[in-house]
Amino acid sequence: MAExxxxxxxxYSEEAGTLAVLTAPPYDVISPEMRVSLAARNxxxxxxxxxxxxxxxxxxxxxxxxxxxxxxxxxxxxxxxxLEGQPAIYRYTQRFTIPHMGELTRSSIIALIKVExxxxxxxxxxxxxxxxxxxxxxxxxxxxxxxxECIFGLFEDPxxxxxxxxxxxxxxxxxxxxxxxxxxxxLEPITDPATCAQLINLLADKKVWIADGHHRYETACTFxxxxxxxxxxxxxxxxxxxxxxxxxPGLVLLPTHRVLxxxxxxxxxxxxxxxxxxxxxxxxASRLMEAIEHDQHSGRVAFGLALEGSEGYVLEALxxxxxxxxxxxxxxxxxxxxxxxxxxxxxxxxLLEVSGLDSVRYTRDAHEAVTWVNEGNRAAFLMNPPxxxxxxxIALGGEKMPQKSTYYFPKILSGLVVWSLNDFNP
Numbered sequence: 001m002a003e004x005x006x007x008x009x010x011x012y013s014e015e016a017g018t019l020a021v022l023t024a025p026p027y028d029v030i031s032p033e034m035r036v037s038l039a040a041r042n043x044x045x046x047x048x049x050x051x052x053x054x055x056x057x058x059x060x061x062x063x064x065x066x067x068x069x070x071x072x073x074x075x076x077x078x079x080x081x082x083l084e085g086q087p088a089i090y091r092y093t094q095r096f097t098i099p100h101m102g103e104l105t106r107s108s109i110i111a112l113i114k115v116e117x118x119x120x121x122x123x124x125x126x127x128x129x130x131x132x133x134x135x136x137x138x139x140x141x142x143x144x145x146x147x148x149e150c151i152f153g154l155f156e157d158p159x160x161x162x163x164x165x166x167x168x169x170x171x172x173x174x175x176x177x178x179x180x181x182x183x184x185x186x187l188e189p190i191t192d193p194a195t196c197a198q199l200i201n202l203l204a205d206k207k208v209w210i211a212d213g214h215h216r217y218e219t220a221c222t223f224x225x226x227x228x229x230x231x232x233x234x235x236x237x238x239x240x241x242x243x244x245x246x247x248x249p250g251l252v253l254l255p256t257h258r259v260l261x262x263x264x265x266x267x268x269x270x271x272x273x274x275x276x277x278x279x280x281x282x283x284x285a286s287r288l289m290e291a292i293e294h295d296q297h298s299g300r301v302a303f304g305l306a307l308e309g310s311e312g313y314v315l316e317a318l319x320x321x322x323x324x325x326x327x328x329x330x331x332x333x334x335x336x337x338x339x340x341x342x343x344x345x346x347x348x349x350x351l352l353e354v355s356g357l358d359s360v361r362y363t364r365d366a367h368e369a370v371t372w373v374n375e376g377n378r379a380a381f382l383m384n385p386p387x388x389x390x391x392x393x394i395a396l397g398g399e400k401m402p403q404k405s406t407y408y409f410p411k412i413l414s415g416l417v418v419w420s421l422n423d424f425n426p
Contacts, residue, residue, distance in 0.1 A: 151213025304382030
């Protein structure tokens with residue numbers, strides 16, 4: 001099953017600066033404006049590697065990837081990045097606060113994991129991906145021969161034994177920072193060979209669900225396939241992954257809301273059609289999330305609808321089973337019952353006549369979704385998140401959720417550790 005191993009990571013030296021000015025969120029949540037701000041904090045900020053920029057005199061659009069590779073090599077030569085003295089599995093602790101939930105702590109280990117095609121059933125996806133993002137990540141992996149960021153995976157741990165082993169493993173040399181979202185972040189190497197072996201053995205019979213990082217995982221699989229059959233392990237067999245227990249009390253899923261830039265029908269027709277399947281209750285847009293969370297806790301299926309002028313409506317399903325029957329295709333009951341499936345397949349495509357994803361914008365912030373509507377978008381649809389068990393069951397069944405169905409918070413911070421394939425020791 002899952003094959004993990006320790007590795008010698010590259011980590012920032014004290015001379016490079018503080019982690020507060022060197023680290024960054026994952027590449028796929030960084031806006032152009034945020035990238036400029038992060039890059040300006042320090043010339044060694046990790047975004048210079050993960051999101052290299054094109055320049056006016058570049059001969060092609062691919063030169064920026066070579067620039068990232070050159071920077072990585074230069075940072076190693078200058079001592080900004082230092083190689084870990086011995087192989088390690090890194091304990092990664094994130095402490096954060098969620099409204100209505102209080103302070104939480106999530107614990108992971110960062111290790112190398114052998115990349116396996118999905119059909120082997122060892123590493124399982126749970127949502128669909130966008131092809132254009134995979135090409136970009138493949139280019140940067142080919143150029144740098146390094147995994148510059150961690151993806152996030154989950155494993156089953158019904159009795160919490162593995163979680164406890166991670167939390168209580170002996171560590172050394174902790175580094176800490178607080179990221180921009182207020183999350184306390186700590187990285188601690190586990191270098192004791194016996195402890196590393198114990199963690200490897202505990203995970204040896206586990207499947208791994210990709211929680212965050214499908215594009216990068218599929219890119220790593222493509223990168224490995226290009227090498228062809230080999231005798232024995234090679235660096236391309238592996239990538240860097242943060243692994244957490246599904247029993248971790250700090251494992252949190254947040255919703256991703258949808259904003260429609262345009263709708264082919266007018267509001268009167270929209271409400272007439274929605275009224276056939278939903279009880280529509282008027283609520284101020286600022287209180288929509290509170291209202292649909294209450295409905296979910298009461299066992300009801302509900303969405304929030306925000307229109308211009310802070311108009312808000314709770315859409316409470318009259319007969320949820322009727323909605324599920326409207327979902328086309330030969331999908332499982334688990335997939336059809338997801339709020340995100342109902343939203344896209346029934347509300348958007350059938351009731352609102354919105355086809356494809358070109359008119360759909362995404363945000364994790366309900367307030368931002370409402371703001372976008374007041375700035376000229378047609379409507380915002382606020383959602384409750386799926387559960388971790390939803391993800392587990394759907395992935396086990398070989399199915400995938402729609403894009404951006406899940407949002408695990410907090411994100412894995414980039415820049416705490418980097419792995420170069422050139423440092424692989426079979």
